[in-house]
Amino acid sequence: MKTNNYDVIVIGSGGAGMIASITARKQGKNVLLLEKLPALGAKLKATGGGKCNLTNTLSSEEFMNSFGKNGRFMTTAINMLNRDSLREFFLNIGVQTDTKDGFRIFPVTHNSSTIIKALEKELNSLGVDIECNQSVQKLLITKDRISGVQTQDKVFNSPNVIVATGGLGFPVLGAHGDGYEFAKELGHKITDLYPAMLPVYTKETWVANCTADTIAKAIVKIDLKKAKKLKAVGDLIFTSKGLRGPVILDFSREITPLLEKYDEVPLLINMVKGKNEDEVLQIIKKHASSNPDSNVLDNASILVPKSVAKELCQIVNADINKKFKEQNGEVRNNLIKILTNTPLTVIDSVGFKKAMITRGGVTLKEIDPTTMKSKIVDGLYFCGEVMDLDGPCGGFNLQWSFSSGNLAGHLL
Known part of the structure; x- marks a missing residue:
């Protein structure tokens, strides 16, 4: 009663x-x-x-x-x-x-x-x-x-x-x-x-071309002096306007307070399971040597999905119709760098909604x-x-x- x-x-x-x-x-x-x-x-x-x-x-x-x-x-x-x-x-x-x-x-x-x-x-x-x-x-x-x-x-x-x-x-x-x-x-x-556990939006629009692919075990860091020690590891998913996936949902609790303070939060993302530049260079050289007819896009695609490899090649001005060794030294170096540390800039989130x-x-x-x-x-x-x-x-x-x-x- x-x-x-x-x-x-x-x-x-x-x-x-x-x-x-x-x-x-x-x-x-x-x-x-x-x-x-x-x-x-x-x-x-x-x-x-x-x-x-x-x-x-x-x-x-x-x-x-x-x-x-x-x-x-x-x-x-x-x-x-x-x-x-x-x-x-x-x-x-x-x-x-x-x-x-x-x-x-x-x-x-x-x-x-x-x-x-x-x-x-x-x-x-x-x-x-x-x-x-x-x-x-x-x-x-x-x-x-x-x-x-x-x-x-x-x-x-x-x-x-x-x-x-x-x-x-x-x-x-x-x-x-x-x-x-x-x-x-x-x-x-x-x-x-x-707000936490939510997707974020990026300044870079190329992510919209990679929505079909997931990056496993991506390592996400914040490229700000006071947040250098912060990082998260997990699956990364691209969206039409930015990023989501478990690693972003987890890491968003660190990103949203910084967004309020700085308006933009620069990220560095290792999409090659933590491999460093030397390791990535050796993998690409080995693949190129074993596949003499392969171009730079083919080489990069053994490390990241082809849609992502294509976007990263374009960012560093690599000619995807040419072989890796045919690119000039600066392009080769920049490609190796961007594969191990891909820069993306968070400019907003979906908020509490x-x-x-x-x-x-x-x-x-x-x-x-x-x-x-x-x-x-x-x-x-x-x-x-x-x-x-x-x-x-x-x-x-x-x-x-x-x-x-x-x-x-x-x-x-």
Whole structure:
């Protein structure tokens, strides 16, 4: 029976919010889950291209290290719900998982709807009250602690509120940064917010001629003095306006803050699996020697896809109808250089409109990592993307959402 008085109110029905609600209910709490959209799990539905990459096969230590210096913040949450216990949780609610590539873990259906339906069924089975189309306007405080929430037309009372509102990415899926505003109004600091895990646009237009090909194990670096140590490795995909693929989605979290500062971010991309200039030169000479009738385009195409080789030859003014040894010395040298360090200039990104995650959020210094509880306001908890912690592609962010939601739901 629905009431306006609850032990726990959870705001947001992504992975973090739904599992927080389930966990809190299993602790015997009377739980209300509030969602501003007409249905649960909108952002979850889009995760992993709709396939829902739940987690991955890394050990807990490797998993946390992948988040950088803030990764240790996850220790309690990950220890309580790691990849194995997450898979067991889903198995217990009727979802089998698999890992076809030995790394990423998906539901066997490779369909995010499977996850959403199973979680919703579990919420209903446990008796969690669910109110959709309820947009929380403010968090209520009585005597320096949480006392409830106010929506557009109702007031719900509770001594505990879990904020699981996500970030700013994909506003069409309900992401408007509400959680940041709630936290800020109650005295929490919000770090600078940037779109992350998204494609980028380049100044160079030649990339549009290479959209049919993928560069495996590309090494991407930022050609700025203060960012020389930053790099990422992974598959690179060309688009009609720029770059995408796992390596760019991961690296975009480093690029977007620099874009805001410099307007342009120069990249250097090694598209030959890390080979240096000497190695590339020897490979080309060997191929040319073994194939005496081959031209420079044929030689370069053994290292990169032909569409890319053609564009790079044009950039360095190589005559693609002539052999490598028939090019002048400067052209040969420049071709070797551009194969090992291809310059591209990022001038824009798709922004929050299509960013899968947000870099930044509620500062971790103000959240207890052993409970997910606010250090500022009693009865206030955070979980998932609303906090200043984001990871690379490959199930990292969703595992963190589930783990942090589970920990918050324990109300320790």
